[in-house]
Amino acid sequence: MDQANPHSGAYGREARAGLRDIAPAAIAAIPIGLLFGAVAAAKGLTPAEVGLMSALVFAGGAQFAAIEAWVHPAPIAALAFATFLINVRHVLMGASLGPKIRMTTLEKFLSFFFMTDESWALSERRALDRPVTGAYWAAMVAALYANWLASTTLGAVLGSFLGDPARLGADFAFTALFIGLIAGFGRSRVTLVTVAVSAAVAALVHRFIGAPWHVASGALAGIAAAYLAAGRGARS
Amino acid sequence: MTIDTTTLLAIIAMAVVTYFTRIAGLFVANRLVLRGRAKAAFDAIPPAVLVAVIAPTALTTGWAEAIAAAITAAAAFRLPLLGTVAVGVVSVVLLRGVF
Numbered sequence: 001m002d003q004a005n006p007h008s009g010a011y012g013r014e015a016r017a018g019l020r021d022i023a024p025a026a027i028a029a030i031p032i033g034l035l036f037g038a039v040a041a042a043k044g045l046t047p048a049e050v051g052l053m054s055a056l057v058f059a060g061g062a063q064f065a066a067i068e069a070w071v072h073p074a075p076i077a078a079l080a081f082a083t084f085l086i087n088v089r090h091v092l093m094g095a096s097l098g099p100k101i102r103m104t105t106l107e108k109f110l111s112f113f114f115m116t117d118e119s120w121a122l123s124e125r126r127a128l129d130r131p132v133t134g135a136y137w138a139a140m141v142a143a144l145y146a147n148w149l150a151s152t153t154l155g156a157v158l159g160s161f162l163g164d165p166a167r168l169g170a171d172f173a174f175t176a177l178f179i180g181l182i183a184g185f186g187r188s189r190v191t192l193v194t195v196a197v198s199a200a201v202a203a204l205v206h207r208f209i210g211a212p213w214h215v216a217s218g219a220l221a222g223i224a225a226a227y228l229a230a231g232r233g234a235r236s
Numbered sequence: 237m238t239i240d241t242t243t244l245l246a247i248i249a250m251a252v253v254t255y256f257t258r259i260a261g262l263f264v265a266n267r268l269v270l271r272g273r274a275k276a277a278f279d280a281i282p283p284a285v286l287v288a289v290i291a292p293t294a295l296t297t298g299w300a301e302a303i304a305a306a307i308t309a310a311a312a313f314r315l316p317l318l319g320t321v322a323v324g325v326v327s328v329v330l331l332r333g334v335f
Contacts, residue, residue, distance in 0.1 A: 028318065032317075045243065046238050048239050049238075049243050049244075052239065052244070052247055053250070056248065056250075057247065057251045057254050058254070059254050061282070061285075064289075065285065065286075065289045066246075068293075069289065072242075073240075074240075074246035075246075076242070076245055077249075079250055080249040080252075080253050082289075083249075083250045084253045084257065085285045086285045087253065087257040088257055089257075089282055090254075090260070090261065091260045092261060092270075092278070094257075094258055094260065094262055095261035095262070095264050097261070098261055098262045108259075108262055109259055112258045112259050113255055113258060115258045169325040169326070169329035170325065172293070172301065172324055172328040173324065173325050174290065175290045175293045175301070175304075175305060175324065176321045176323070176324020176325060177320075177324075178286045178287075179290070179309050179312050179320065179324065180308070180315075180317045180321060181286055182283050182286050182287060182312070183309065183312030183313050187313075190276050190280065191280070194283055194287075195284075198284040198288045199287050199288070199291040199294075200291075201288070202287065202288035202289075202291035202292065203295045203296050206291070206296065207292075211292070214292055215285065215288045216288075217288070219281070219284045219285040219288045221284075222280060222283070222285075222287060223280050223284050226276050226277050226279070226284070227274075227277040230273045230275075230276030230277070231272075231273050
């Protein structure tokens with residue numbers, strides 16, 4: 001505690017609050033990161049490639065989707081499009097959080113590189129009753145970033161020793177994880193229609209056209225279904 | 237420490253696209269207001285993408301995976317994320333022993 005300098009005390013308090021708030025999410029991300037690294041290694045990625053992807057992309061959902069649809073050589077355009085579809089939610093998140101966070105424009109452009117669902121949600125919650133400071137944000141995203149980089153790379157190193165993940169049912173862990181994430185979007189009529197249409201189209205496209213095009217076509221069909229389903233609901 | 241060139245390009249493409257989505261909101265702040273059907277379609281993007289990614293594994297691999305996916309979905313509304321993953325993995329291992 002630096003009583004002589006109130007600013008450094010405030011920074012410390014803000015940083016500690018950020019670490020305290022992010023801790024549960026960071027701990028929960030460790031096994032997920034290990035799993036990501038292990039399955040990426042099983043798909044043929046080296047630990048260096050896994051670490052590089054985590055360092056540059058730093059988006060769990062998009063990385064999981066990319067690895068699940070990964071083939072060699074990597075289909076760059078299809079992966080970039082799938083990544084865009086999964087991460088386009090960031091646009092709304094950033095639009096909402098941008099005005100609430102106490103930073104210069106340059107600081108925002110640098111620090112939003114690290115925006116994730118967790119740090120965004122916690123900042124929005126904090127913004128309800130106090131300003132979100134740079135120290136709070138920096139502590140949160142630094143903890144999550146270091147954690148994700150370390151756990152995914154370690155998972156890739158360990159994964160190459162474990163061998164075939166299907167032996168332990170680990171290949172299904174992705175599917176189970178995604179089912180858990182999908183359940184988080186609720187059971188409204190529009191969501192159920194979206195899920196059903198997306199699943200059917202993706203399965204058919206995968207069968208008759210092949211990976212990774214099932215991701216974009218299934219997703220676009222599901223989005224179109226939500227648009228139509230919401231329209232019907234609005235008229236009735 | 238080997239990095240394949242095509243893999244590197246794919247990672248860079250994913251990184252550029254992701255960074256774009258993260259900062260794009262700063263340009264449209266307070267100007268992007270979605271409502272009605274457009275909002276429903278936008279809100280549907282994450283679940284639609286997630287479902288499309290796993291549909292082939294869950295639905296067309298075999299009976300063990302399809303039934304395990306149904307069990308996992310039932311668990312997903314009652315358990316935290318890691319519990320859901322555990323239920324899915326255990327059920328697929330058991331079901332693969334049956335089918």
